[in-house]
Amino acid sequence: MPVDLTPSQALGLWHEVTMQQVHADGRDLTLRQLAILLEIYLVPPPHTVRGLAAKLGVTKPVITRALDTMGEQGLVTRMRDDRDRRNVIIKRTVDGALYLERLGDLIIARGHTLVP
Amino acid sequence: MPVDLTPSQALGLWHEVTMQQVHADGRDLTLRQLAILLEIYLVPPPHTVRGLAAKLGVTKPVITRALDTMGEQGLVTRMRDDRDRRNVIIKRTVDGALYLERLGDLIIARGHTLVP
DNA sequence: GCGTTTCGTTACGCTACCGTACCGGTTCTC
DNA sequence: GAGAACCGGTACGGTAGCGTAACGAAACGC
Numbered sequence: 001m002p003v004d005l006t007p008s009q010a011l012g013l014w015h016e017v018t019m020q021q022v023h024a025d026g027r028d029l030t031l032r033q034l035a036i037l038l039e040i041y042l043v044p045p046p047h048t049v050r051g052l053a054a055k056l057g058v059t060k061p062v063i064t065r066a067l068d069t070m071g072e073q074g075l076v077t078r079m080r081d082d083r084d085r086r087n088v089i090i091k092r093t094v095d096g097a098l099y100l101e102r103l104g105d106l107i108i109a110r111g112h113t114l115v116p
Numbered sequence: 117m118p119v120d121l122t123p124s125q126a127l128g129l130w131h132e133v134t135m136q137q138v139h140a141d142g143r144d145l146t147l148r149q150l151a152i153l154l155e156i157y158l159v160p161p162p163h164t165v166r167g168l169a170a171k172l173g174v175t176k177p178v179i180t181r182a183l184d185t186m187g188e189q190g191l192v193t194r195m196r197d198d199r200d201r202r203n204v205i206i207k208r209t210v211d212g213a214l215y216l217e218r219l220g221d222l223i224i225a226r227g228h229t230l231v232p
Numbered sequence: 233g234c235g236t237t238t239c240g241t242t243a244c245g246c247t248a249c250c251g252t253a254c255c256g257g258t259t260c261t262c
Numbered sequence: 263g264a265g266a267a268c269c270g271g272t273a274c275g276g277t278a279g280c281g282t283a284a285c286g287a288a289a290c291g292c
Contacts (some may be wrong), residue, residue: 028147038135065250088270108122165240182279
């Protein structure tokens with residue numbers, strides 16, 4: 001069941017959601033940080049720094065820094081992998097799930113107010 | 117004709133589009149900058165610095181800086197208002213329209229590949 | 233005309249992200 | 263067990279955004 005949008009609807013949706021995010025969200029995540037967060041929560045684990053870097057097409061420090069920032073905000077957690085202690089496994093948190101749940105609600109709500 | 121999305125579709129759409137933006141777009145606009153750009157192109161003119169600041173809920177320097185950056189990239193232009201020379205009118209450009217057109221196409225394309 | 237208000241911009245110190253390069257710790261290979 | 267390979271993190275200099283505060287130019291009020 002694909003989602004069919006007119007050009008006006010597509011940009012209108014982006015406009016309203018982005019506007020709401022700017023206006024209300026105190027977290028102010030970067031585009032890259034949001035991409036990382038969505039990847040962690042929407043794609044089945046496990047997630048590693050290297051894996052995320054490859055998937056996003058960015059360097060490792062970008063992932064490390066993003067995880068630092070989002071970790072301070074409680075959106076994600078890190079744990080060493082006991083089976084291969086070089087790896088770090090990125091884990092989801094309740095706060096992170098809540099944050100994305102609210103983002104989803106916002107998108108859905110804005111979708112309803114669109115006209116073609 | 118509202119756009120109905122399931123939670124999974126809403127976040128999935130955001131995920132894929134954000135991912136594509138991170139991976140491909142060399143411009144790397146801030147969330148605020150994107151919001152300003154969308155406001156300029158989707159809402160009827162005229163647009164002023166003060167008006168945009170009020171609409172976005174941010175301070176004036178934020179708008180000035182964003183317009184500086186996006187101006188260098190050719191996404192917007194500024195002109196003094198001849199009727200009230202205190203004002204600056206923000207104008208659209210061909211490059212800016214093209215940029216948003218491509219963003220719209222990307223959103224539509226990703227919408228088609230979604231499953232509920 | 234002259235003070236006041238309204239514009240957008242600039243200055244300043246600060247914070248956060250960027251890419252490159254390098255590091256310590258762990259595993260693999262032979 | 264020694265060397266190479268791999269993983270995440272850190273250091274460093276540079277850049278860009280932030281908020282507060284001040285500024286010059288223009289319009290308004292009386």
